Each structure stands twice: as structure tokens, then as C-alpha cells.
Amino acid sequence: MPNLQRLNRAFDRIGTANNLDELIKQSILALRYDLGFDRAAYLEFDEKAKRQLGTWGTDASGALRDEHGFSDAVKARHTDICEKDPILLTEPASLHDLGEVVGIGWHIQSAVTSNDQILGWLYIDNLTHHRPLTDSELNQIRIFSNVFSQLIARNKAEQLLNKALNSLECHKTETEIANHQIQQLQAKLTGSQKMASLAEQMIGLIPISSRSVGNVLNFMSLLSPEQFHETDRPMLESARKSANRLARIFRHFDDKIHQATDNDSQTMPSLMVKHYWKDLFSEYFSETPHKLNVHIECESETITLPMVLLTLMLKELVSNALLHGLENSEAGEVSIQLKSAAESTMVIVEDSGWGLDECNYTDALKLFVTSKPNELLGSGLNVTRNYVERWLNGQLTLDKSPLGGLRCTLTIPTQQ
Template sequence: MTYLERLNNAFERLKQARSADDLYRQAVLAAQQQLGFDRAGIFLYDRSANQIVGTWGNDANGQLRDERDYRAPMEKHLIVQASDPHIRLTEDAPLKELGQTVGTGWHLQAAIFSGEELHGWLFVDNLIHHQPITDEQFHVIQSFSNALGQLIIHSQIEDTLIDALDSLVSHENQTLSALDRVSQLEAQIAGSRRLVQLAERLSGLVPMSARAVGNLVNFVSLLSSTQFADSDQALLASAQKSANQLSRIYRYFDQKVHEATENDIQTLEASVVQHYWQNQFNPLFRTTPHELEIHTNTPEDDIALPLILLTQLVKELLTNALCHGLEKSTGGRACVTLEQSDRLLCVHVEDSGIGLEPDQYEEVLKLFVTSKPNEYLGTGLNVTQHYTERWLNGQLELSESPLGGLRCTIRIPRPDN
């Protein structure tokens, strides 16, 4: 039987799969029985946990085995970009059984992609008979893995659609209501968003807190002309004029944010806020390898909150996490959690990045402090702290996150109390 005939028989077997899980099982059997490889296994990539997840595979004797309970940390050599070759052949490689080495031989790893997204891998090896791989076998597994990848994606989509339809049947009214409310919110804040965008642009230029601006103006005002030589009088006059202009610019900026948010108290279900924040923050992560999670502990409870300003502050903290905490990570996580108690509304923004040293927690809240070497402008956390305190009468607290990086917590009094 030619390899082309074997490949055709393998595809016919895959067509009979009834679900994604059954497809994984049939693919392992096809790699053995139709294509003639010693062992095969299919593993998926759980991006949220950065783990390898088992499906079906062969044990050291070539017997089919259910490996759906197997999980392992993601290994660097498995990371493949869409632009990289999807198939890697390694000679004299350690051959493993559920993470434990059981022999050596050739090992072939074929990455499974959907567009730019890595879904998992097909592995085959020659542990049992130790026969060398031929060029024909390499091309066969290349064609097989490419077709298998497409079938897996289609099967997963079908399973997801079935689950989604089942979920919609049981939660249709709640889901449609949340999505409709999100659309209403986005339309409602369209006008105010222009002012917030102006504030965002200005925040990169004049992010000083009222205390910092006041200290600067007070310092300049205390300078006396008698302290300066005649040749420096023009310099003093210029400094006084610049300080006054900076003070006016800052008050103008502050007022614009206030105008955009002074009547911004919304009472919404927590699930609606969760949907809205997903729409607002997901674009920040589309061009990064990182994952964003948004949680609420009580999705059905009503929450009164200053939606526009709080959204901007959370966005600022997420941007800070991407630029500082997760910048050097190849697959990190950022989590936003919304919760409320009897008196307080809390938003936690945390990441799995590099975090801070114990002596940095107070320092980074100061104006123009940054964790990046050779950079002297740091403003994000200072701005967030300022608006949390001034406009929301709350606090910004920094601590170590259980994810390993930094946790920023905004605590404000509940507006409905």
C-alpha cells in the first residue's frame, strides 16, 4: 500500500469522529494503524493556565490510553509562532511517557494552528521498533497534521457552538439583556468619551497631582528677585510665568475630567460591567501574547459605580501591567476582579509579571518614578492614585499578587450608600 493510500485511509477514519474528543482518539489510532507509526499523542495548549493538556495517546507499549487528566507546565521548546515551521524532527531525542523518559529515538512534533493561534501538537515517535524515519513518512505526517489541525478547529467550533446554544437556551434572557445593556452604555457615554480621550492625551503631558503642582508653584513664588543677580532676573521672571501657566493647564485638565465624569454614576448588574470591560480592554491585548481575564464574584448583583472614570483608571492600570510587569513575559496573565462589600467597591488589577521589590511599593506611586532602566518619566500609577483620591474619595493600594506580579487595588466608597 502506498503512503498516499494510507493517508487517504487515515482521513476517512477521521471523518467518522463524532466530537472533538473522539477526533483526538481516532487521530492517534490512525497514526498507528493507517500510517504505521509506533506511537502518537495529541496535546492541547491551555493558554489561560500556560499548560499542556493531554487528550489521547499511546503508552510505552503502543496501547491506546486516555490521557485527558494529564497536565504539565508549558515548555519553551514547544512555543511555536505561526510564522515558524510547524513541524520539527529531532533525532536521538528523549522519548517520554506522560513526562517521564522511557527511551531515545527520533521524535516528530507537529504544531496545530488556527490562523495565528496555537492550539496544540501532534507527536509521533519510533520508540517500539526504532526504525529511522523516511522522507515519505515525514511528508505524510506533515500532510496528516495539517489536515488534522483544520478538522480539530472545525470540531472545536462545532462543540463550542453546541455548548453556546445550550447555554443560550437556559440563559437567553439574561445574556441578551446584558449585551443590550452594554450597547446602551456604549452609546450613552459616546459624548463623554470625547472629554475622557482629551484627558487621556493630556495625561501624558501634565499628569501631576495637585500637591506636586502646588509645591512647584509655591517654591517658585518664594523665590525673591533679591536672591538673583541682575543677569538672572529674566530667568526668574520666566520661571514664575511658566509655573503659573502649568498651574492653569493642570486645573483645566482636571476640570475636563471632572466634567466628563461628575454625573457618571451607573447602577448595573455586575455581569453587564464585566461584558462592558471585556469590550473596552480586550483590544489592549490583541497584539500581545498575554491573556486577559475579567471576573466578578456576584454577576447577578446590582452595582452602583462611576463607570466612565473607573473604566479609564482600570485601563491605565492594565496598560501599566503590559508596559512594565508583563513586558518581558512570553505568555503572561492579567486579571481584573470587581467586587463589593457593604460599604466599599473594590477593583483588583493584577498580573503574573515581574512584580516589585518590597521597598518599591511606595516609591512607584511618586511622580516621574518608573521601573524601567534609563527612563525618567513615570506617571501612570501617580495619575491613578490622584484621581482615585480626588474624584472618587478612595484609595489605590499596591501589593504582591497571587499570580506572582503586582496587584493594584482601587477601593472607593459605594456611591449608593
């Protein structure tokens, strides 16, 4: 199937990127040469300055161009599209090159978002060859934009994690022992950064992709060759093989991450864990009216935790509490608690929101179930449960919080 093959080539290309700037560059090349569109560009959103900033794009002839020095004002139409559809197709439209009108054709603006926050916009047009846009090409853009948004969001989250780790390095504790433990932690976490980054991407990408491929396979299982004209039967068989191949690829990456991160634990003072999580997650609350509390039992004791993977799980739970639990709250609270016992360690994330009815706890852990209307995805709690079971041999349970909202409890075996 040509469309699936083009997308496969595009995803293979962007999979070679090892940082955010390279990801954007390879994505523009994928749109230009693998998916065959005339021109493409990605502009980041500077929320404070209310401007969109150039990164990588293509010139009037379609050649790759470094556009990091370009900026343009953000208009209402740039932010309004996210409320209905992240992709806006305009035809006919004035086509621009670095702000100057250079032609007429169709123009696509695709918002790149994370948790309802705009990160930037992908722009695609047909300036060079003036080919009309087909429905299948528009669908390709939707699929590519969805995956691109996931990868941009994960790379942004990785930058946040690195910033928090760097703050740990500069953090001065009250004792020389704590300072020594921070240095040891930094050395151990540095070796896990590359895999942690891949793990973050796969948390979002594997369930989304597996669901899409799984839906295709389930649909194909209902089809029989007799339902197709003889000339179309080879195409059906080719589609089945391609979907099965993608499913094997996602399972392969999932296994690799699990093997590489198995038994990756760090030993440190409990107080350091508190400071680390407080510094890391406080930025999530910086532009909200809500507050974050982090409580660690026995702060003076030393604890052993799978810090990198456990923090990835907490990111999903804290984000879920902010976006869903406190969505309609004016001044809410999110609490993180760490409790360690001889046999198990519990990390509890709870909020003061409206919570869920007890009858909905089971449904909330299902894949792609969300309490938010008109959302394409609702994978956070299911993904967290899947990986805490697979990576940490633990479990995720839901119940009502004394704060009034939802309480999510991660229970893992105590590390020795």
C-alpha cells in the first residue's frame, strides 16, 4: 500500500533523530521527500512574546532551509483552530515565504499540542507543483501530525527532566553525606538518559500506534478475499502483512526498553527524592492557580528506587490530575506521597477535584477511555498501569482521595 509505505519511510527517518532540533529537521525532510509534499515548515510558539519562531522549513523551490532567525506575530486564527480541529485547510490561500506572498494554492496549518497547550504549528502547501490535495494525503498529514506532536511533547518533557536533573546538581544540601549522594545519583542517572528519553516517547507512541495497528488487524480479520475483486486481493494481503510487521516492530521496541531498564535503581536520601520531585513537578503548576505538595515518610532515611522509570510514571499521573482532576477547580491541590515498608513501596498521587464515581474506576484504567469530550486519546492511566506492571512488577489502583478527588496508588516491590 503506497500510503502506508510512505508513512513507514517517514517514521523511519524521524526515528534517527537524537535531539529536538534534529527531530524537527528530519520531520520537514520526511514531509518533503517521503510523503511528497511541495513545502513544509515548523514554527515554535513563544507564549510570552506571542510570536511564532522559525526552526526548519523549505524555501520557495522546496529545498530544506534553516529558519531559526525568522519570527512572526501569532494571530487569533493560530490559536483558535485547536478548539475544533488541530488541522486547518485553506483553499485557495495566499502562500508565503518568510512572510512574503509568493503564490496561491492550498495551505494546511496543523497545531502541535501537548495537554491542550500549543507548542507550535506545522505548515504545508503546494506552491511548487500546484497539485490538488487528495483525501488520502490529508489523512496522511493527520497521522503524521499526531505522531509528530507526541514526539515533540516527549522531547519537551525530556528537556524539563534534564533541567530538573541539572538543578539537582547545583542543589546544596545540609550535610556532606547528602552532597555525596547527589553526585552518585547524577552519575547513575546520566547513564539512563538515552533510554529514559526513548521510554518517554514509547509510553505515548506504542499504545497509540498499537491501537491503530490493532484496529486495522481486527478489521481485516472480518474481511475475506471473496469480498474483493480479484485484482484487489493482492492489495488486501499486502495490507495485512504491513500491519503485522508494524505490530512486531512495536513489540520489539517495548521488549528492548524493558530489558534495558530492568533493575535500574538508585539509592539516595529520602529528602533528596522530595526535593527532586518538588523541583521537577513545580513547573507544571507555575501557570495554574493550583498547588503541589510532596510528602516523604522518614525523610532522614535512605531509600532505593527505580528513579528514572518511577518518575516517568509520576509524570503521567500528575498530568492526569491537573488536566482531568482539577480541570474545573479554581484553586486545587495535587499531593504526592512516598511510603516505604519492608515488602512494598507506595507512591500516591491524589487531587482535590471532583473525582470519579467508584463504578468508573475500572473503566478509567481501560485504553483510550477519557472523561473529556471530543478528545482523540485517553491513554494516561492505562499506559501507567501497563508499564508499572511490566517495568516495575507493581500495580496501579484507584480510589477516592481524602482531598475529595481521585487517588492513584502505585505499589512496587521494595528495592534492596
